[in-house]
Amino acid sequence: MTPSQFEKENEPRWQRLQQLLREVESNPKTAGVEEIPQLFRQACHDLSVAQHRMYGPRLVGRLNALAITGYRTLERRISGGWERLAQMIFKEFPQAVRGERGLFWFCMVMFWGPFLFLAAWTPFDPEWAMSILGPDGMIQMEMMYGxxxxxxxxxxxxxxxxxxxxxxxxxxxxxxxxxTFAGGLLGGVGSIIIMLFNGAHLGAAVGYVHHACNPETFYAFVAGHSAPELMGVVISGMAGMRLGLSLVKPGPYDRKTALVLGGRRALILIAGAALMTAFAAVIEGFWSANPFPPFVRYAVGMLLWVVTLGYLFLSGRERPHAP
Structure with a gap:
């Protein structure tokens, strides 16, 4: 194949890649942007062929410039993806939590209400533990924290x-x-039931620890991961409730449109809640499971509660502009 034949055969692809690279500079969401990676790989292959066949400096130089431009564009999009993730974690998610202030406090009551009640009452009436944890759950608590x-x-x-x-x-x-999030599709009722049950189950477990186990062993183990894990439960309930309220109270929209709009708001909540819970799992698996001294565990636990609450209430706030 001669250089002119090679150029004529592949010219439409090169022109398409050049066009997309120009358009994506001004509009990152331009139509057809998903074609760029494949066209870039083909252009790199064409450059390799042109160099191997010694098709001349003009054609090789053109393809080399096209490959460099494509590489830089893809590199920016990849780094932009990490920036987008960081923006979601440190700005959009905490802003979304604060934007649903009413749901936040409602879900706090739904979870912490039964938790605190049963944690306080079960030591005096362990029948609650039998009813909620069951015999197997009580035996497991004794094996872990007895x-x-x-x-x-x-x-x-x-x-x-x-x-x-x-x-x-x-x-x-x-x-x-x-x-908990999926329970919101039942008009929010499913999310409420799951939050109440989770609060009651954990509260009964804490109460039973005080009745039959060693509380210091228990608190030393859970201190480190409790903040992100428990707040993740609350926020997943918020996401489910936002979904449910979109169906129950669609406002000026039909229910399908309201569900789509509410789903967008709920999605960032459940994504953030899942990340918090995953972070808690890292701590639970690699920190809590190791025999560190109790005072170190309590210090780390208190620090993480301060960091978690500070993150939710302060992160992503806009700084006031100087007059």
């Missing part, structure tokens, strides 16, 4: 390694968040 037992030994025996624990917590805890 006098003379260690949650670290129990976890190692149960899961084999820190990574095994981490994988279980990711699967279990993020799954709870997603079920």
């Amino acid at each position: 006098k003379g037992t260690s949650p670290h030994d129990y976890m190692r025996e149960e899961f084999g390694s820190n990574f095994g624990m981490f994988a279980f917590y990711i699967w279990n805890n993020v799954g709870i968040d997603l079920r």
Whole structure:
């Protein structure tokens, strides 16, 4: 194949890539932007062929310039993806939580209300633990936090390694968040029921620890991961309630449109809640499962509560402009 034949055969692709690269400079969401990676790979292949066949400096130089421009564009889009993720985590998610102030406090009551009630009442009436945890749950609490037992030994025996624990917590805890969110499709009722149950279950577990186990062992184990995990539960409830309210109170929209609009607001909440829960799973699997001194665990736990609440209430706030 002669250089002119090679150029004539591939010219439409090169022109298309040049056009898309120009358009994406002014509008990153331009139509056809998804074609760029494939066209870029083909242009790189064409450059390699032209160099190998020695098609001349003009054609090689043109393809080389096209490949460099394509590479820089793709590099910016990749780095922009990380910037987009950082913006979601540190700005959009905490702003979304604060933007749903009413739902936040409602879900706090739905979760923490039964939690605090049963944590305080179960030590005096352990029948609550029997009703909510069941015999198997009570035995598990005693094996993990009973006098003379260690949650670290129990976890190692149960899961084999820190990574095994981490994988279980990711699967279990993020799954709870997603079920709480999905419960919102029942007009929010499903999310409320799951939040009430989760609060009651955890509260009964805490109360039973005070009745039959060693509270210091329990609190030392859960201190580190409690803040992101428990607040993740609350925020996943917020996401489900936002979804449910879009169906129950669509406002000026039909229910389908209201669900789409509410779903966009809910999506960032459940994504942030899942990230918080995943972060808690990292701590639970690789920090909580190790035998650090209790005072170190409590200090880290208190620090993470301050950081978590500060993040939710302060992160992403716009700074006032100087007059």
